[in-house]
Amino acid sequence: MAKMWAGRTAGETDRIADDFNSSIRFDSRMYRQDILGSIAHAAMLARQGIISCSEADALVAGLQGILSDIEDGKLSFDMSCEDIHMFVEQELTARIGDTGKRLHTARSRNDQVALDLRMYLRDENDEIVSLVRELVAALVARAEEHRATIMPGYTHLQRAQPIMFGHHLMAYAMMLLRDLDRLSDCRARTNCSPIGCCALAGTTYDTDRRGEAADLGFSDICRNSLDGVSDRDFCLELMSALSILMMHLSRFSEELILWSSWEFKFVELPDAYTTGSSIMPQKKNPDMAELIRGKTGRVYGDLMALLTTLKGLPLAYNKDMQEDKESVFDAVDTVKMCLSVMAPMIAGMTVCADRMKAAAQGGFINATDVADYLVKRGMPFRSAYKISGELVARCIAEGRVLEELPLSVYRMYSELFDEDLYAEIDLLTCAEKRISEGGTSVASIDAQIAYVKEMLSK
Ligand code: ARG
Secondary structure, three states, X not given: OOOOOOOOOXXXXXXXXXXXXXXXXXXXXXXXXXXXXXXXXXXXHHHXXXXXXXXXXXXXXXXXXXXXXXXXXXXXXXXXXXXXXHHHHHHHHHHHXXXXXXXXXXXXXXXXXXXXXXXXXXXXXXXXXXXXXXXXXXHHHXXXXXXXXXXXXXXXXXXXXXXXHHHHHHHHHHHHXXXXXXXXXXXXXXXXXXXXXXOOXXXXXXXXXXXXXXXXXXXXXXXXXXXXXXOOXXXXXXXXXXXXXXXXXXXXHHHHHHHOOOOOOOEEOOHHHOEOOOOOOOOOEOHHHHHHHHHHHHHHHHHHHHHHHHHOOOOOOOHHHHHHHHHHHHHHHHHHHHHHHHHHHHHHOEEOHHHHHHHXXXXXXXXXXXXXXXXXXXXXXXHHHHHHHXXXXXXXXXXXXXXXXXXXXXXXXXXXXXXXXXXHHOHHHHHXXXXXXXXXXXXXXXXXXXXXXXHHHO
């Protein structure tokens, strides 16, 4: 088929080269943005007197027809076209005749593709934001439920201090709030219109870039035409934000995987988000969490791929840049899938509070509180520390926990022990004593929940 750009070259390109060159396979998903951009462009050209109003009307009606036919499934993409921009132009010219060829006045595919991609990613950013918000809401709901559920807090994956499960969940809510901030920053910089930068140097026509940008919902225009067609920072920024988001989801997934093992049994993931083994009937595998952890590497890879593609490119457009789309689309699709399974998985998981509490008790994480008890009653810390250590050793030997030793036993070690000891070393009391802002006390968790809810309501 004769190329849209035939003229300079007369010979046909090779069929394999055509396939290699073509991007319609993956850029057809931007058909809507491409058509809306063209409608705004036709309107601007008419407003500026560059084309006539009747020509603009024909262009707009033709473009609207193409859009609705694609959406109704009546029109399918012609895969022999080089890209979505060529497809729409070809279809338009087939429908309305030569007027269709006027649409490409005062623009180039270089600014057009940048425009489409910014519009597309702006929408995807919004969708990802709402999925993250759903996940945060699920975390907050579970945190409210478990604001006083004791679990062991870990450092080095060793039991360290008692914390509330709600506190642990809220840590992830805070990370995700920052992810939302990053996405919103990224959206603001994405929302800048490159259309009218043309091939690289601007145009001799008296265009209205700001009017066209405003029609398309942009808050600003790219102020240097070379930059406008060469910049893919908005893709990199989105993928950086998504990489950090995935890192958070991956750490959480890792914990869910550990917690749902027989060894921990802190949670049971809902059946709908686990799988069985084909040969081991006892198994319930946390596949979704593992896939989220696994797909994190893939999103990092997408970011690295585009960073590497761009690093050596001279200004302005180079065909290498067509590689931007598969990376960024893959990152966006992957993150959306991960978020879509994560939120209901959290909402539906069973929390085994008794197992968490038993693990906290079995870790003797209140041994310091036993020592503190004695210190408060006049014993020097070193001696108190030694007694507490001896009591722990005794518990280990007897298979008991500190809370279960009778007072008569405690009295064998020191006369200072009294009935009020049990209240002091109760794990809930120990956690409740962490009253500093941001600590694990119930009041602090409530404050965190209130803060996150306020952020979500904005
Ligand atoms: N399909 C191309 C891309 O995705 C569109 C821009 C092509 N411009 C050009 N002069 N070849 O980057």
